[in-house]
Amino acid sequence: MNVMQGSSIDWAAVRADFPLLTRQVHGKPLIYFDSANTGQKPNAVIEAVDDFYRRHNANVSRAVHALGTEATEAYEGARGKLARFLNVRADELVLCSGTTFALNLVAYSWALPQLKPGDAIVLTRMEHHANIVPWQLVAQRTGAVIKVAEIDELGRLDLERLYALLTPEVKLLALTHVSNVLGTVNPVREICREARKRGIVTVVDGSQAAPHRALDLPSIGCDFYAITGHKMNGPTGTGALWARRELLAQMPPFLGGGEMIKEVRFEGTVFNDAPHKFEAGTPNIAGFVGLGAAVDYLSALGMDNIDARERTLLDYATGALQTVPGLRIFGQAPDKAAVISFLVEGAHAHDLATLLDLEGVAIRSGHHCAHPLMHHFGVPATCRASLAYYNTFEEIDAFVAALQKVRTLLA
Numbered sequence: 001m002n003v004m005q006g007s008s009i010d011w012a013a014v015r016a017d018f019p020l021l022t023r024q025v026h027g028k029p030l031i032y033f034d035s036a037n038t039g040q041k042p043n044a045v046i047e048a049v050d051d052f053y054r055r056h057n058a059n060v061s062r063a064v065h066a067l068g069t070e071a072t073e074a075y076e077g078a079r080g081k082l083a084r085f086l087n088v089r090a091d092e093l094v095l096c097s098g099t100t101f102a103l104n105l106v107a108y109s110w111a112l113p114q115l116k117p118g119d120a121i122v123l124t125r126m127e128h129h130a131n132i133v134p135w136q137l138v139a140q141r142t143g144a145v146i147k148v149a150e151i152d153e154l155g156r157l158d159l160e161r162l163y164a165l166l167t168p169e170v171k172l173l174a175l176t177h178v179s180n181v182l183g184t185v186n187p188v189r190e191i192c193r194e195a196r197k198r199g200i201v202t203v204v205d206g207s208q209a210a211p212h213r214a215l216d217l218p219s220i221g222c223d224f225y226a227i228t229g230h231k232m233n234g235p236t237g238t239g240a241l242w243a244r245r246e247l248l249a250q251m252p253p254f255l256g257g258g259e260m261i262k263e264v265r266f267e268g269t270v271f272n273d274a275p276h277k278f279e280a281g282t283p284n285i286a287g288f289v290g291l292g293a294a295v296d297y298l299s300a301l302g303m304d305n306i307d308a309r310e311r312t313l314l315d316y317a318t319g320a321l322q323t324v325p326g327l328r329i330f331g332q333a334p335d336k337a338a339v340i341s342f343l344v345e346g347a348h349a350h351d352l353a354t355l356l357d358l359e360g361v362a363i364r365s366g367h368h369c370a371h372p373l374m375h376h377f378g379v380p381a382t383c384r385a386s387l388a389y390y391n392t393f394e395e396i397d398a399f400v401a402a403l404q405k406v407r408t409l410l411a
Contacts, residue, residue: 009305015390017042017297028360031395031402036180036339036386037364039211039233041294048293049235052286059282061259075285078292085295086225087216088242094275095288098239099207100130102226103174105241105278106203107134109251110224111172117143120170122200124149124157124186125376126179129369131205135174144171151376155182155331163194172201178208181368181384182331183314183339185209192221201247207231211388212310212337214303217242232298234291237284248274255280301389309389310338316393317385320400324407330382338387341368344403347410349381355406361399 015021018040023030032040052074058067060075076090083090096102115121121135121144139146147170149162157175166173173195178185192202202222209215210227217225224247229238243251253260253271257280262270271277298306317340321327326345344352353365364384367374374380385399 009301009309011309011389011392014301015392017044018390019043019046021390025360025362026358028358029398031361031399033361033363033385033387033391033395033399035211035388035391036208036231036384038230038236039388040390041233041235041290042297044297045233045235045290045293049286049290052289057286060285071285074289074292075283078288078295081292081295082240085215085299086210086227086242087218089245091273091275092242092245092248094241094243094248094278095283096239096241096279097237097284098228098230099205099226100228102224102239102241103130103203103205104134105254106224106226106243107138109254109278110201110247111135111138112141113252115139115142115144115171118169119144120147120167121145122147122149122162122165122170122173124162124175125151126155126157126182126184126370126373127174127176128180128205128207129371131174131176131203132372135172148372149175151182151184154333155179155184155336156333157184157186157191159187159191162191166195166198166200168198170198170200172203174203174205176205176208178206178212178337178339179331179373180208180339181341181370181373181382182333183336183341184331184333185213185335185337188222189220196221208337208339211298212303213307223247229287229291229294232291232294234294235284235287238287238291241278245274248278251278253277253280257281306389310387313387313389313391313393313396314338314340317387317396317399320396321385321403324400324403326407327403330377330379339384340386341382341384343379343382344407344410347407349383351410352383352403352406355409356399356402359402359406361402 020040056070058071060072080090083093147165177188195202203224204222206225207228211232225242230236260272260277260280328343330341349365366381
């Protein structure tokens, strides 16, 4: 990757690293504005996965032959890269299939044994279903109740009302770092500090934060933090859960099987140390090799550079969209991430997205796995344009022109 021009980044050269972005859809150049759904993959990631399967493919921690050693070193090397990316210890990082698995791991391995009738879990209105449903299932089994922290008209958490909810019966607070619908960046450091004062365990969904902003998990002060690899330009089926070592030590395994044990007898089993006791079975080895390459790629660009680039794209896109008659943007919190959810008066979200697809524009439409948030705004669905550092101002212009065109077709 040679993308530096003096002290600045050549974003056109960065874009050229992503082969999928050169294709056409329905005879039109692809405009990919769905990175909050999944990030595209640079050549370095594709080549890393290909190289693993061509030259190193073997299982991890099960063989003394050369390929087994190479596979294990590559897999654990990816854990180390991710740990440095998050500024945590590698033995605090459980590798898993993504945020959904990570949150369920916390729900079943920490919350289920800990909670009892009369306890409470606090969630926020803007949560993804992955940070709602596991807690509902645990609450049903333990007798705990769920409380909901609400948002204001700009899509920001009402912090005063949130802190009022943190009463003595609350044992867990789960919240997103960045909303996948609104782009709102929650002040997780402040919120986790207030929760810790009250003895409340905190779980942060970092799926939409890790691809876009520098993360220093110790400074956030949470107890658990979950990320998803495919949103970070890595392969699907990868992700991680970071947790405080003392919590990992006391948590029982979530899944049983190979690799998560030290010794098995019919009389009983001695489990491996964390994080390996939570990694039963053969992992997505090639996927994590690819995720390691993605972390290298992001780190080489610099997360602060990525953040600045995406802020500039967001400002430009927001201004351009505000010229479209009848368009409503959902979520206008200051310092938001590069996500724009919107509707156009008189047009259904799915109709808009379908017609935009015919113009080569890929956006998301639907409830975005956030039904409670849709209910809050009184709409069944929205369109969502989510930008990444590999997008361009020219794409934004073409997107707005296409939106103006399809709006007239639906009028």
